[in-house]
Amino acid sequence: MTIDLAPAADLVDDAWEAPTARGPLDATVEVPGSKSLTNRYLVLAALADSPGRLRGALRSRDTLLMAQALRGLGVRVDDDGQDWVVDPARLRGPAEIDCGLAGTVMRFVPPVAALADGPVRFDGDEGARVRPMAPVLDALRALGVRVDDHATPGFLPFTVEGAGSVRGGEVEVDASGSSQFVSGLLLAGCRFERGLTLRHTGPTLPSLPHIEMTVALLRAAGVAVDDSTPAVWRVEPGAIAGRDVRVEPDLSNAAPFLCAALVVGGTVRVPGWPASTTQPGGLLPGILEQMGATTSLDGDVLTVHGAGAVRGVDLDLHAAGEIAPTIAALAALADSPTRLRGIAHLRGHETDRLAALSAEITRLGGQAEETADGLVITPRPLHGGTVRTYADHRMATAGALLGLATPGVRVQDVATTAKTLPDFVGMWEGMLA
Numbered sequence: 519m520t521i522d523l524a525p526a527a528d529l530v531d532d533a534w535e536a537p538t539a540r541g542p543l544d545a546t547v548e549v550p551g552s553k554s555l556t557n558r559y560l561v562l563a564a565l566a567d568s569p570g571r572l573r574g575a576l577r578s579r580d581t582l583l584m585a586q587a588l589r590g591l592g593v594r595v596d597d598d599g600q601d602w603v604v605d606p607a608r609l610r611g612p613a614e615i616d617c618g619l620a621g622t623v624m625r626f627v628p629p630v631a632a633l634a635d636g637p638v639r640f641d642g643d644e645g646a647r648v649r650p651m652a653p654v655l656d657a658l659r660a661l662g663v664r665v666d667d668h669a670t671p672g673f674l675p676f677t678v679e680g681a682g683s684v685r686g687g688e689v690e691v692d693a694s695g696s697s698q699f700v701s702g703l704l705l706a707g708c709r710f711e712r713g714l715t716l717r718h719t720g721p722t723l724p725s726l727p728h729i730e731m732t733v734a735l736l737r738a739a740g741v742a743v744d745d746s747t748p749a750v751w752r753v754e755p756g757a758i759a760g761r762d763v764r765v766e767p768d769l770s771n772a773a774p775f776l777c778a779a780l781v782v783g784g785t786v787r788v789p790g791w792p793a794s795t796t797q798p799g800g801l802l803p804g805i806l807e808q809m810g811a812t813t814s815l816d817g818d819v820l821t822v823h824g825a826g827a828v829r830g831v832d833l834d835l836h837a838a839g840e841i842a843p844t845i846a847a848l849a850a851l852a853d854s855p856t857r858l859r860g861i862a863h864l865r866g867h868e869t870d871r872l873a874a875l876s877a878e879i880t881r882l883g884g885q886a887e888e889t890a891d892g893l894v895i896t897p898r899p900l901h902g903g904t905v906r907t908y909a910d911h912r913m914a915t916a917g918a919l920l921g922l923a924t925p926g927v928r929v930q931d932v933a934t935t936a937k938t939l940p941d942f943v944g945m946w947e948g949m950l951a
């Protein structure tokens with residue numbers, strides 16, 4: 519399959535008709551590799567002291583943009599075969615990096631670019647130019663890197679003036695807007711002369727599992743990381759080992775399929791479910807049980823069974839904001855209200871997700887109000903209509919879920935799912951077949 523690396527389109531006319539379910543589900547859904555793991559493994563492989571291999575890497579817009587970004591810096595990334603092979607090299611500039619709308623590319627690659635021996639210019643989609651970048655750029659400056667963002671301070675586009683090495687040391691970062699500010703700096707930190715000591719200063723810290731994922735992958739590659747003090751991470755200077763790794767399935771991308779079992783009733787199975795994981799999607803079985811599902815893990819197959827009824831919940835999703843759009847759509851189909859808390863930072867995701875979810879649930883006749891840090895969703899009978907997706911893959915999958923139980927729902931620009939799940943439509947229709 520060819521994946522369009524261009525920005526998502528804004529077409530309402532050729533919207534996809536989201537299928538309604540005809541009867542209880544009985545489906546097994548193979549979910550491709552995790553975006554978050556694939557893009558971390560790629561960065562670590564690019565910074566390693568020997569070649570690396572990724573098995574089960576995700577092939578999607580975000581991961582292809584990451585591969586292309588690293589190639590731009592001189593690294594060989596061969597994604598032709600089943601396995602992706604990465605050959606690290608001396609990082610070079612000048613280079614131009616297209617971040618698309620990928621948070622992982624715009625936050626993980628600048629600290630890598632700082633190690634290159636020339637200027638590296640970053641830009642991305644229109645929607646990427648409003649995603650917060652200042653904490654990363656300010657941290658790089660504090661660590662001795664020159665960054666030019668004078669035209670749009672704190673946002674894309676900007677240039678990292680790579681000087682071949684980074685002094686490193688201690689830095690304070692307010693990561694209340696995104697955990698990716700921390701992850702990006704930690705991933706490259708061991709390649710800084712003094713390593714990195716990063717202290718988070720903000721009032722909240724979203725997506726802690728994603729930071730734990732970063733720490734776990736660094737340690738697995740032989741890097742010494744001390745995370746024994748809450749909100750402080752110390753990465754010792756040293757080498758990263760080139761490794762042969764297998765990427766877990768993307769558990770957040772499994773979410774809409776698993777939720778479908780609750781909405782329609784019946785059973786959805788996802789094979790390859792890890793026994794333990796740092797992916798925030800690992801919280802899904804517990805959340806879905808609260809919302810009325812029964813779940814079981816038999817070997818590596820997660821089974822979710824629903825009776826066609828959904829219970830509303832009061833949930834703090836700050837650890838797993840990524841799955842909030844899916845849970846919000848599920849909540850709009852519940853039999854009682856839901857409150858989602860701890861997700862103010864979703865306003866800086868692919869789009870302002872709190873505004874987008876509120877607007878699109880309301881468009882279909884539902885009720886969803888923004889709060890300071892989340893949403894209150896009061897189920898109402900829904901009707902058909904065209905769900906806007908705002909270039910956001912998870913708005914598209916949320917629209918599909920709403921459409922399962924609501925005839926006449928169309929999803930505008932469903933191709934935006936290519937960001938992390940290019941075959942979403944085929945998989946969704948396959949689940950219903």
Ligand SMILES: O=C(O)C1=C[C@@H](OP(=O)(O)O)[C@@H](O)[C@H](O)C1
Pocket residue numbers: 553554555621622695696697698701724725728839840863
């Ligand atoms: O590090 C990562 O791979 C991610 C961290 C999270 O970002 P935020 O902390 O900005 O929510 C998550 O939402 C995103 O989809 C992926």
Ligand SMILES: C=C(OP(=O)(O)O)C(=O)O
Pocket residue numbers: 619620621622840867868912938
């Ligand atoms: C927030 C997300 O993506 P990104 O990595 O672009 O931040 C997401 O996939 O839900």
